[in-house]
Amino acid sequence: MSDAPLVLGIETSCDETGVGIVRGTTLLADAVASSVDEHARFGGVVPEVASRAHLEAMVPTIERACETAGIALRDVDAIAVTSGPGLAGALLVGVASAKALALGLGKPLYGVNHLAAHVAVDQLEHGPLPEPCLAMLVSGGHSSLLRVEDVTTGVEPLGATIDDAAGEAFDKVARLLGLPFPGGPHIDRAAASGNSVAIDFPRGLTARRDMERHRFDFSFSGLKTAVARWVETQQRAGVAIDVNDVAASFQEAVCDVLTRKALDAAVTHGIEDILIGGGVAANSRLRAMAVERAEAKGIRVRVPRPGLCTDNGAMVAALGAELVQRGRAPSALDLPADSSQPITTVVA
Ligand code: KG4
Ligand code: ZN
Numbered sequence: 001m002s003d004a005p006l007v008l009g010i011e012t013s014c015d016e017t018g019v020g021i022v023r024g025t026t027l028l029a030d031a032v033a034s035s036v037d038e039h040a041r042f043g044g045v046v047p048e049v050a051s052r053a054h055l056e057a058m059v060p061t062i063e064r065a066c067e068t069a070g071i072a073l074r075d076v077d078a079i080a081v082t083s084g085p086g087l088a089g090a091l092l093v094g095v096a097s098a099k100a101l102a103l104g105l106g107k108p109l110y111g112v113n114h115l116a117a118h119v120a121v122d123q124l125e126h127g128p129l130p131e132p133c134l135a136m137l138v139s140g141g142h143s144s145l146l147r148v149e150d151v152t153t154g155v156e157p158l159g160a161t162i163d164d165a166a167g168e169a170f171d172k173v174a175r176l177l178g179l180p181f182p183g184g185p186h187i188d189r190a191a192a193s194g195n196s197v198a199i200d201f202p203r204g205l206t207a208r209r210d211m212e213r214h215r216f217d218f219s220f221s222g223l224k225t226a227v228a229r230w231v232e233t234q235q236r237a238g239v240a241i242d243v244n245d246v247a248a249s250f251q252e253a254v255c256d257v258l259t260r261k262a263l264d265a266a267v268t269h270g271i272e273d274i275l276i277g278g279g280v281a282a283n284s285r286l287r288a289m290a291v292e293r294a295e296a297k298g299i300r301v302r303v304p305r306p307g308l309c310t311d312n313g314a315m316v317a318a319l320g321a322e323l324v325q326r327g328r329a330p331s332a333l334d335l336p337a338d339s340s341q342p343i344t345t346v347v348a
Contacts, residue, residue, distance in 0.1 A: 005077040005324040008065070008101070009317025010058075012094030013086025013114045014141060015039060015050045017057040019065040020314030021076075022321050027124045028069035030307070030314040033057035040181045044171065045140075051089035058097050065313065076107060078330070080320025083111030083348040084341025086141070091337035099333055108330035110320045111348040113155075113341055114311075115142060118277040120151050120322055121315035122304045130273040130300075134158075134266040138258060138286075139278030139311075140167035140182065145216045145265050146343060148275075151319065152326050155343050158265050159216025162205070166254055166280045169220035173227050173250050177243050187247045188283050194248030196285075201226050201253040206260070216265050223253055255286045259293050266299055275302045282306035323347060 004024025011018035015036055021029040035053035039045045066073060081098030084091055095111065102109035119135045135146040135155075143161040148154065164172070167184055174183020179190065204219035205211070227250050234241050266274055274294060280286060281303050294301045308314060323330075323346075331348055338348060 005321050006071065006075055007078045007080055007317045007320040007324060008076045009080040009313045009315070009320050010094045010098050011082045011114070011117070011311055011313045011316045012054045012090050013082045013084070014090060014311055015045045015053070016311040017054045017061050018311060018313030018316070019061045020312060020317040021065050021069040021071065022124065022314060022317040024321055024325065025123045025127065025318070027314055028071070029065040030312055031061045031065040031068065032312050033061045036182065043175050043181050045087070047087045047089055050087060051093055054090055054093040058093065073101070074105060076105065078108045078110060078320055078324050079105070080110040080112050080316045080323070082114045082117060082316055083331070083335055084114065084338035086114055086339060088337060088339040091339060095335060095337045099335065103333060109333060109335065110323050111331040111335040112316060112319050112323070113343060113346050115144060115146070115343050116151055116155055116346045117315040117319040119146070119148055119155070119275060120319035121277065121308050121312070122275055122302050123322070124314060124318050125304050125308060126302050129275070132271055133273040133275050134262060134269065134271045135275045135277065136258065136262045137278045138166040138276070138280035140171060141165055142278065143218050144343070145262060147269055147271065152323050152328050152346055155346060157343050158269070159214070159218070159261065161218040161220060162214065163219050163221035164224060166218070166220060166258065167278070169224050169254060170280065172224050176228055176231055177246060184280060184283065187251055188285070190244045190247035191251045191285065194242070194244030194246070196248040196252035198242070198245035199230060199249040201249055203253055203257045206257060216261055218257060218261065220254065223250070251283070251285050255283065255289045258286060259290045262290070263293055263297060263299065267297060272298070273300045273302065277304060277309055279310045281309040
């Protein structure tokens with residue numbers, strides 16, 4: 001066990017400054033400083049505000065992680081950092097910090113893909129990833145279906161959203177309903193006491209003609225517009241809106257499409273394990289529906305605990321440790337932050 005690499009991971013792609021420390025697949029520390037409250041009044045993440053917050057939180061968060069893990073910085077075997085995709089200025093803070101640490105400590109630097117890190121994190125909780133597995137990543141910034149053969153080299157995109165991300169839809173609909181940002185957890189809670197079949201909202205890209213070109217892709221902007229229209233129509237007619245019913249019916253539409261497409265992709269590709277990650281994976285209905293529908297097809301579902309689903313440094317450290325263990329080459333010290341790093345580039 002003590003032979004396993006000790007890796008420090010840094011995540012700054014959005015509004016969470018995450019610093020995680022792992023030894024192999026054992027989580028030692030997962031320190032997160034979030035600037036989410038600073039963005040709440042804008043109803044979404046403001047990039048410049050996020051970058052400034054990363055700058056201020058970086059050193060204290062690194063110190064907190066080392067203290068929790070009971071290690072000194074000089075003990076680490078490698079530094080891993082999210083190099084993309086994400087907000088350019090926010091990524092830059094993490095990448096610059098990781099370079100400084102790697103150079104100062106004389107340790108290898110791994111600039112890793114944020115989406116691959118969302119996949120790798122599950123190893124900290126459920127052990128080695130089944131190979132292959134079907135990963136569904138759903139968050140405020142991305143909604144993707146990936147075929148993962150080897151998380152350090154072989155991640156193949158099968159589909160993605162063609163407009164809004166799933167989390168973005170949750171956040172926008174929450175705003176329409178007067179719920180606070182980020183809206184996902186509030187919709188989840190409201191939906192628990194609502195009727196999920198009260199309103200029949202559209203399921204994007206599930207019609208036969210769409211399935212030909214976009215079988216494993218998602219679209220949530222039509223759903224968001226449908227909710228907006230429904231709310232407007234009710235208001236114009238002077239009818240009180242049952243927020244719980246709207247939340248439940250909207251959530252049902254999102255979860256229905258996500259689980260249907262994930263299972264279709266798994267069955268089509270002969271994959272027996274589905275992994276769900278990203279902030280929306282914390283959704284209670286998504287978890288329950290995925291497990292229920294997968295079980296019926298003899299497919300297993302893995303979902304990390306909510307704290308590891310949302311952006312964090314442990315996921316970056318977990319992928320870094322896997323890269324070290326598989327003997328993958330580190331990044332160069334002139335590693336750039338790449339806001340649109342493709343999923344096929346696991347290490348930049
Ligand atoms: O992965 P994450 O922390 O950051 C991004 O990379 O975006 O995901 C944040 C997103 C937000 O859109 C938030 O509303 C959503 O995840 N979210 C949820 C739930 N918890 C967080 N969506 C639905 N249900 C939840 N329980
Ligand atoms: Zn993310």
